[in-house]
Amino acid sequence: MQYYFAPMEGITGYPFRNTFEKYFPGADRYYSPFLVANQTFHFKKKELRDVAPENNGTVNLIPQVMTPQADQFVWAVKVLSELGYQEVNLNLGCPSATVVTRHKGAGMLEDPERLDRFFEEVFEGLEKIEPHEGAEVVSQANGVPGISIKTRIGFSDVKEAMHLTEIFNRYPFCEIIIHPRLREEYYSGEPHRDVFGEMLNKLKTPVVYNGNLCTVEDVKKIRTDFPVLDAVMIGRGALQNPALFRMLRAAEEGNDPQGAALQKNELRPYLDELFENYSREMSGDVQVMFKMKELWAHLRVLFPESGKAMKKLKKAKTRADYESFLNEIC
Secondary structure (H helix, E strand, O other): OEEEEOOOOOOOOHHHHHHHHHHOOOOOEEEOOOEEOOOOOOOOHHHHHHHOHHHOOOOOEEOEEEOOOHHHHHHHHHHHHHOOOOEEEEEEOOOOHHHHOOOOHHHHHHOHHHHHHHHHHHHHHHHOOOOOOOOOOOOOOOOOOEEEEEEEEEOOOOOHHHHHHHHHOOOOOOEEEEEEEEHHHOOOOOOOHHHHHHHHHHOOOOEEEEOOOOOHHHHHHHHHHOOOOOEEEEOHHHHHOOOHHHHHHHHHOOOOHHHHOOOHHHHHHHHHHHHHHHHHHOOOHHHHHHHHHHHHHHHHHHOOOOHHHHHHHHHOOOHHHHHHHHHHHO
16 A cells, blocks of 8 residues: 655645654655645745755655646646656645635536546646656656646535546546545535545546545544555644554554554654754744744644643744643643
């Protein structure tokens, strides 16, 4: 089984990825938070830093792109190919209203016919790209990066899933990652695993499951229900329990996963180095504190009896305040 670390906007940038991989290795792949391709045909400097090969030497990174325009996506693939990437992922899953109203992310699922035309134009455009010198053939005949997608099962009705499946089967994707919720469900409610199973049975492309995988038991259940799966994508589960990938590896080897569980003395060195790595990327402790608080919104599940300490974290405004919180909790 392959384990992928999901892209989490605002959290899983390269300072986080490199620190996490150092202290808690086990993910086979990391996916970048989405880069926005637009009419300027330029990525932001911050986005380019995040996917720069020199900033990602310790991880296997797949860059993710968001755009509703085929020519912009083809341009993005070319740029990323020149950086050495052999796969580019298209975001069809972000449910944010600010994204969807611009027909991006999960908004692209609202009009399947338009999505079909988008893919047709994309693959026609990719055929015209001159492969970068030294590029390796992945799934495209001319050596440009393979294209994967991260999608939901529909926009507002589970019945949309089969139509989307028909569309996806028309194109040579190297992988399809499915989060089995509708856009309108955001991240609430139980995933529609029955619909995922139907799509899995009909799709010609390798499929990855993503959604509500927070424990070893969650992953075991998915593997039991869908034994043909070769990979799963985990996001919140790995943020909540940094040792999750290690525990999954232990279970695969027939060992008790609790023997690989997170030890309290592992957390502080990881968090201290992450703070330092964020500090090199950002100016001022205030921005870094904001990042750490975002992460602690997930880590707090490790400390169910820490309500008082968490209030202290919420009020923290300086690094000294944050250090005081850490000293109390770990």
